[in-house]
Amino acid sequence: MPxxxxxxxxxxxxxxxxxxxxxxxxxxxxxxxxRQIGIEMTDAHWAPIRFMRxxxxxxxxxxxxxxxxxxxxxxxxxxxxxxxPKKPAKKMSYIAGVPKPVGCV
Amino acid sequence: MRKLLILxxxxxxxxxxxxxxxxxxxAEWQITVVDRDDSHHYQPGYLFIPFGIYSPRQIVKPRWxxxxxxxxxxxxxxxxxxxxxxxxxLKGGRTLDYDYLIVTTGAVPRPDQTxxxxxxxxxxxxxxxxxTLEGSAALHQALERFTxxxxxxxxxxxxxxxxxxxxxxxxxxxxxxxxxxxRDKVSxxxxxxxxxxxxxxxxxxxxxxxxxERGIEVETDFMIESIDNEAQAxxxxxxxxxxxxxLVTVPLNMGQQFxxxxxxxxxLGFIPVDKHTLRSVAHDDIFVLxxxxxxxxxxxxxxxxxxxxxxxxxxxxxxxxxxxxHSFDGHxxxxxxxxxxxxxxxxxxxxxxxxxxxFPLPRVGPMQLLKESRSNHLGKLAFxxxxxxxLLPGRPIPLPAAMSMTGKIPADPSMAAAxx
Numbered sequence: 252m253p254x255x256x257x258x259x260x261x262x263x264x265x266x267x268x269x270x271x272x273x274x275x276x277x278x279x280x281x282x283x284x285x286r287q288i289g290i291e292m293t294d295a296h297w298a299p300i301r302f303m304r305x306x307x308x309x310x311x312x313x314x315x316x317x318x319x320x321x322x323x324x325x326x327x328x329x330x331x332x333x334x335x336p337k338k339p340a341k342k343m344s345y346i347a348g349v350p351k352p353v354g355c356v
Numbered sequence: 357m358r359k360l361l362i363l364x365x366x367x368x369x370x371x372x373x374x375x376x377x378x379x380x381x382x383a384e385w386q387i388t389v390v391d392r393d394d395s396h397h398y399q400p401g402y403l404f405i406p407f408g409i410y411s412p413r414q415i416v417k418p419r420w421x422x423x424x425x426x427x428x429x430x431x432x433x434x435x436x437x438x439x440x441x442x443x444x445x446l447k448g449g450r451t452l453d454y455d456y457l458i459v460t461t462g463a464v465p466r467p468d469q470t471x472x473x474x475x476x477x478x479x480x481x482x483x484x485x486x487x488t489l490e491g492s493a494a495l496h497q498a499l500e501r502f503t504x505x506x507x508x509x510x511x512x513x514x515x516x517x518x519x520x521x522x523x524x525x526x527x528x529x530x531x532x533x534x535x536x537x538x539r540d541k542v543s544x545x546x547x548x549x550x551x552x553x554x555x556x557x558x559x560x561x562x563x564x565x566x567x568x569e570r571g572i573e574v575e576t577d578f579m580i581e582s583i584d585n586e587a588q589a590x591x592x593x594x595x596x597x598x599x600x601x602x603l604v605t606v607p608l609n610m611g612q613q614f615x616x617x618x619x620x621x622x623x624l625g626f627i628p629v630d631k632h633t634l635r636s637v638a639h640d641d642i643f644v645l646x647x648x649x650x651x652x653x654x655x656x657x658x659x660x661x662x663x664x665x666x667x668x669x670x671x672x673x674x675x676x677x678x679x680x681x682h683s684f685d686g687h688x689x690x691x692x693x694x695x696x697x698x699x700x701x702x703x704x705x706x707x708x709x710x711x712x713x714x715f716p717l718p719r720v721g722p723m724q725l726l727k728e729s730r731s732n733h734l735g736k737l738a739f740x741x742x743x744x745x746x747l748l749p750g751r752p753i754p755l756p757a758a759m760s761m762t763g764k765i766p767a768d769p770s771m772a773a774a775x776x
Contacts, residue, residue: 311637316623317579318513318624319623322623323623328581328593329581329593331593332579332593332594337577337594338551338577341551
């Protein structure tokens, strides 16, 4: 299992660079993770990331899909695409330190 | 007398009615099955109707014919489930009480959920689904009239029933257009919200390769916002537009509306269950089998069958007041028609992605996993007979419920990494 050093810390990641252990996450780390994929965190970015973390914990460790972000979190899908271009679900889960959503089976 | 109520007489509900009636004594258990109509559709047949391989009449039979003696079959629409009151309210005012409820009401395509789809003027003239009998029959007419242009095959959002069906449609369309001698006048584009051809990496790489080989373009990460009927294009949230002359779309798949209205569904109307026992997370006396639950495996008839194997043993134990000891592993297998008289076979579960090898017998097959062969294609056609005469009646089929690794070849990990 690969390990990487982010923000001066040794972190276990999978082959796609996602955190293996969501408990190693904190907001300082999120800023670094976002920077690595070219995103500068603003208040607009934090709201969906925090919701994703909370929902993941509350919902039996299942990462919310974009649809759930919209219906349960009240986020506008088009805005999520603007904030996290091209692959919002993948990018948000990467920054939030949770597994990629598996709505795709 | 204890009451078992089954909502839905499709693949899962019919198998369960047959299996459970044999297992549960008639003096102790009353079994009632509810469905809103008496037409059982062989849903895998929808794929073949647009190409004239099956006719619509061929794939519809009365539901009652496949239900056993000793169950009450009630034709009625469900209004609402009252989980706390352990009863189901039917349209028209009748109420059915239960000790245990099994929900097997499947998933339904919802073209009304995408702006410009069901409410667009091109619906069923240039925009079609093939997940309903009406849709695939109308598409058959349109394909016969089609003389060339841009054919776009599109998936709205996952999960969908039979997730390989749109790929199969693309392969069969390539084959069909070639046989009509107009393949060179048609561009085929496969548009998916996923980042590859399929959800599982190894299969995604193999199936992606087959698309390329047939000159089918792939547009990935496409989340549809609407259909622009005037411009004849599908439009994504990140403002990509893909023009079409003929659009074959898989609409958003959802659980039944009454599940949402009863407050039992997730954001798509699928009922959250324990993925190993299929028991509702919220209500101990409700189980969900087939496409209606949120289990993270394919929505497919094979899954309903494997789930039933595990569930029936568990339910018999539960009825005796014993613990449920059997666990469902997410086992799915899917035939994939790849056109030109050939097919592939995928076999996977919660933990293991589709692998290469032979099935069902190690090294013998006769079917080849993840590889095109004629026997796979013949297997798919033969399955219709097995479906009506063995699967629905609950007769033993020599396929184990739990997935076996025997005869399978672990995938090359570099291929897996390339796929996702």
